[in-house]
Amino acid sequence: MTRAPGTQPRRFAGRVTLAVIVLLLVAVPWLDLPTAGLLPDRLNAPGSLQLLGLCLVFGALAMTYDLLFGFTGLLSFGHALFFAAGAYTFAIAATVFHLSGPAALALTLGVALLLPLVIGAISLRTTGIAFAMVTLAFAQAGAVIVGQDPGHATGGELGLGLAYDHLPQFLVGVANTRYLYWICLALVVVVAGIIWWISGSVTGRVWQAIRDNERRVQVLGLRPYVFKLVAFVAASFLAALCGIAWLLLVGGANPGITTAEFTLSLLVMVVLGGAGTRWGALAGGVLYTFLDQRLAALAGSPAIQSLPTALRVPLSQPLFVLGIVFMLVILFRPGGIASLFGMHGSQPARRRWLAWLGRGAARR
Numbered sequence: 355m356t357r358a359p360g361t362q363p364r365r366f367a368g369r370v371t372l373a374v375i376v377l378l379l380v381a382v383p384w385l386d387l388p389t390a391g392l393l394p395d396r397l398n399a400p401g402s403l404q405l406l407g408l409c410l411v412f413g414a415l416a417m418t419y420d421l422l423f424g425f426t427g428l429l430s431f432g433h434a435l436f437f438a439a440g441a442y443t444f445a446i447a448a449t450v451f452h453l454s455g456p457a458a459l460a461l462t463l464g465v466a467l468l469l470p471l472v473i474g475a476i477s478l479r480t481t482g483i484a485f486a487m488v489t490l491a492f493a494q495a496g497a498v499i500v501g502q503d504p505g506h507a508t509g510g511e512l513g514l515g516l517a518y519d520h521l522p523q524f525l526v527g528v529a530n531t532r533y534l535y536w537i538c539l540a541l542v543v544v545v546a547g548i549i550w551w552i553s554g555s556v557t558g559r560v561w562q563a564i565r566d567n568e569r570r571v572q573v574l575g576l577r578p579y580v581f582k583l584v585a586f587v588a589a590s591f592l593a594a595l596c597g598i599a600w601l602l603l604v605g606g607a608n609p610g611i612t613t614a615e616f617t618l619s620l621l622v623m624v625v626l627g628g629a630g631t632r633w634g635a636l637a638g639g640v641l642y643t644f645l646d647q648r649l650a651a652l653a654g655s656p657a658i659q660s661l662p663t664a665l666r667v668p669l670s671q672p673l674f675v676l677g678i679v680f681m682l683v684i685l686f687r688p689g690g691i692a693s694l695f696g697m698h699g700s701q702p703a704r705r706r707w708l709a710w711l712g713r714g715a716a717r718r
Contacts, residue, residue, distance in 0.1 A: 376543065379539055380536070380539065382398065382535070383403060383535060383536070384398065393406075394651065398532070400528045400531040403531045404603060405644070405647055406538075407535045407537075407539075407603045408600075408647065409640040409643045409647075410535075410538040411538050411603065412623065412639040412640070412643040413636040413637070413638075413643070414545040414592075414596050414636070414639070415593060415596040416624055416636065417639070418545060418549075418590075418596065419589065419635065420549075420624045420630070420631075420634070421585060421588065421589040422585060423624055424624060424630035424634075425558065425562055426561040426562075426582060427566075427568075428485065428582060430477075430485070430489040431486050431487070431490035431493060431614055431617050432477075432489030432490055432491075432492050432493035432617065433493075433590070433617045434493055434611060434612060434613065435469075435492060435496045436466065436469065436591075436594050437594065437611055437616075438496060438597060438611045438612045439466060439469055439496070439594055439597065440462055440465075440594030440596065440598045440601075441600055441601040441611060442597075442607045443465045444459065444461075444597075444598050445514045445516050446507050446514065448516060448517055448518075449514060449515065449516060449517040450507050454520045454521075455521045455522055459598070463591075465594070466590070469590070470591060471587050473590075474582075474590070476488070478579055478582050478586060481568075490614055493614055496612055497612035497613060500609050508607075510609075514607045514608075515605065516605050516606050516607075525602055534603050537599055537602060537603075541595060541599045545592050545595070546633075546636065548588075549632075550632060552588065557581060557584060562630075564582065565630070622638075623635065624638055624639075625680075625683075626638035626641065626642060627690045627692060628689050628691055628692030631689075631690070633692065634691060637692065638691060641691070645675065645676055645679065646676060649672035649675050650672045653671070653672065
């Protein structure tokens with residue numbers, strides 16, 4: 355297959371730009387720079403690093419949801435369950451069972467693999483709205499279990515704090531926030547790398563073909579159920595990794611991450627950034643989290659409080675501002691933030707995926 359002229363230079367330039375961005379993000383804890391009020395403190399202050407870490411975690415989490423919704427066309431209302439499973443399982447293993455860090459991680463990874471395999475095998479026997487409702491039912495069951503606090507393991511409505519007795523010391527204390535930030539950055543690199551690799555593989559192309567026309571994939575002799583199950587397990591497993599990183603960053607799990615509203619927030623992040631694109635969900639997750647955190651902090655600032663009531667009241671509500679931003683993006687940029695940089699998908703590209711699958715079936 356011949357490549358379009360200029361493809362290689364653009365690809366090289368893109369990789370160099372990405373490497374520079376990653377290196378700059380790695381260097382953030384060493385950069386003592388003012389932030390002009392965009393962050394809680396100076397750039398390398400613990401509060402600023404924690405906020406940046408949260409943005410990275412939810413950017414990665416949005417990418418895992420985009421793997422389901424954007425790439426495979428699976429509208430799940432239960433993705434929060436697997437994020438919560440990662441956070442709560444690790445917290446219970448370290449706090450209740452008093453396991454060491456590696457043992458707690460191994461147990462969590464096992465749960466993160468087995469749980470979506472079972473739930474996905476059941477849920478994917480349905481399609482469309484029925485699939486969304488089944489995943490919602492599983493998520494609600496998880497929320498009920500957490501709220502009931504079985505065996506005093508989850509902390510119920512109060513949540514469960516993380517015990518650091520058996521965890522590495524570099525994870526403990528405000529002074530070590532930079533290490534937690536680096537963990538969150540490593541999480542983004544791992545999640546983005548896996549999604550970039552798998553979305554460009556044969557399996558990834560089948561996922562995108564299923565999203566566009568599942569019946570045609572069946573006619574080509576492939577089994578959409580198997581491919582969708584792989585997507586479901588992969589996205590859920592990566593979401594659980596995000597849950598572990600989030601737990602370490604905030605120091606405890608709370609029942610708010612088990613709700614359906616949490617999954618809806620992920621859907622907003624993905625649509626805001628651009629569904630089905632390689633980096634759109636990451637941008638949407640980072641922007642949504644940043645605005646959600648900073649707008650709440652700035653609501654009580656003198657600058658906002660000095661405004662007339664007609665402006666002060668709505669600007670003091672972060673969800674109102676986020677809703678306006680979301681509406682503007684949907685109205686003027688339906689492809690999300692990614693469309694500003696030409697990263698949105700196209701119908702000709704999707705037709706090429708289906709044609710590629712057809713040629714593969716013919717060769718068999």
